[in-house]
Amino acid sequence: MGKKMTVIKVPATSANLGPGFDSLGIALSMYLTLTVGSKCDEWVVEHDLGADIPTDEENMIIKTALGLAPNLEPHKVRVESKIPLARGLGSSSTAIVAGLALANHLGKLGIGKDELVQKATELEGHPDNVAPAILGDFVAATYVNGHVTSVKGNFPKLSFLAYIPDYELATSQSREALPEQLAFKDAVIAGSVGNALVASILTGNLAEIGPLMEADRYHEQARLKLVPHLEILRKLGHEVGALATYLSGAGPTVMVVIDQSKVADFIKEAQALGLTGRFEQLEVERQGLVVSE
Numbered sequence: 272m273g274k275k276m277t278v279i280k281v282p283a284t285s286a287n288l289g290p291g292f293d294s295l296g297i298a299l300s301m302y303l304t305l306t307v308g309s310k311c312d313e314w315v316v317e318h319d320l321g322a323d324i325p326t327d328e329e330n331m332i333i334k335t336a337l338g339l340a341p342n343l344e345p346h347k348v349r350v351e352s353k354i355p356l357a358r359g360l361g362s363s364s365t366a367i368v369a370g371l372a373l374a375n376h377l378g379k380l381g382i383g384k385d386e387l388v389q390k391a392t393e394l395e396g397h398p399d400n401v402a403p404a405i406l407g408d409f410v411a412a413t414y415v416n417g418h419v420t421s422v423k424g425n426f427p428k429l430s431f432l433a434y435i436p437d438y439e440l441a442t443s444q445s446r447e448a449l450p451e452q453l454a455f456k457d458a459v460i461a462g463s464v465g466n467a468l469v470a471s472i473l474t475g476n477l478a479e480i481g482p483l484m485e486a487d488r489y490h491e492q493a494r495l496k497l498v499p500h501l502e503i504l505r506k507l508g509h510e511v512g513a514l515a516t517y518l519s520g521a522g523p524t525v526m527v528v529i530d531q532s533k534v535a536d537f538i539k540e541a542q543a544l545g546l547t548g549r550f551e552q553l554e555v556e557r558q559g560l561v562v563s564e
């Protein structure tokens with residue numbers, strides 16, 4: 272690869288935050304980086320993500336880039352990612368965002384972040400991962416009639432402990448577990464909980480954030496059979512004094528919002544309960560997508 276290399280950096284994300292199904296998300300301090308190398312005859316994607324992830328133009332990142340700018344000249348790129356695939360930490364969104372940013376850079380398209388959020392949402396289907404991946408921090412967003420509205424806000428300085436199980440759960444499979452319909456009165460409650468959560472986050476009302484994050488009425492109950500550790504970790508969180516526990520994105524990762532002083536106890540107790548996944552301490556990431564040249 273040449274000397275002057277462009278690096279595209281995209282953070283992981285945790286979507287829903289409990290009751291904000293398909294609309295709320297935060298960016299986290301875990302990253303995918305894509306380094307743009309030299310021109311080649313064919314696209315080459317170097318990575319350590321496993322044999323299932325293509326290394327040519329079939330790779331999701333390159334497909335996304337070519338979808339935006341079909342005439343891009345092939346390059347060699349190197350992808351490094353700490354974000355586990357299909358675990359509820361927004362890996363597909365990082366691939367989509369990296370692909371759009373790659374096309375924007377190589378094709379000199381000059382697309383700004385708001386337009387990137389619109390295009391990324393069209394590809395992902397909902398904005399709750401792609402919007403914070405691009406904008407950083409906390410984002411409340413809606414996608415109606417093909418148009419995205421996204422509002423970035425400041426998430427209070429809280430620490431996150433991700434419990435990442437040792438199995439994958441594709442978003443598509445996790446969405447199949449969702450009910451087709453919700454009764455009107457339940458939908459009203461579900462929406463009101465999400466609204467109150469947004470207000471609590473933006474006003475830094477820590478006393479309300481925890482209970483509201485655990486009061487989802489849209490998706491967690493329906494997904495319990497796919498993520499039975501959610502109930503175990505939530506109960507443990509109450510015992511240890513965590514602020515909140517919720518299903519990150521479509522799962523299976525469970526996010527525990529917890530003071531750092533309680534993390535060691537929490538992990539010890541969870542392991543004693545037989546939970547075999549790994550734990551990762553994360554912070555809110557404030558910048559979102561960064562392209563450095």
Ligand SMILES: Nc1ncnc2c1ncn2[C@@H]1O[C@H](COP(=O)(O)OP(=O)(O)OP(=O)(O)O)[C@@H](O)[C@H]1O
Binds near residue numbers: 303360363
């Ligand atoms: N860096 C990458 N390069 C190529 N493909 C990727 C990459 N990251 C993710 N993918 C594709 O996206 C799939 C995972 O997407 P999926 O929506 O199921 O989960 P997720 O995005 O990790 O979780 P969630 O949306 O719940 O946060 C992977 O199985 C893979 O096909």
Ligand SMILES: N[C@@H](CCO)C(=O)O
Binds near residue numbers: 292490
């Ligand atoms: N809101 C989405 C996030 C995962 O892409 C879901 O829960 O299915």
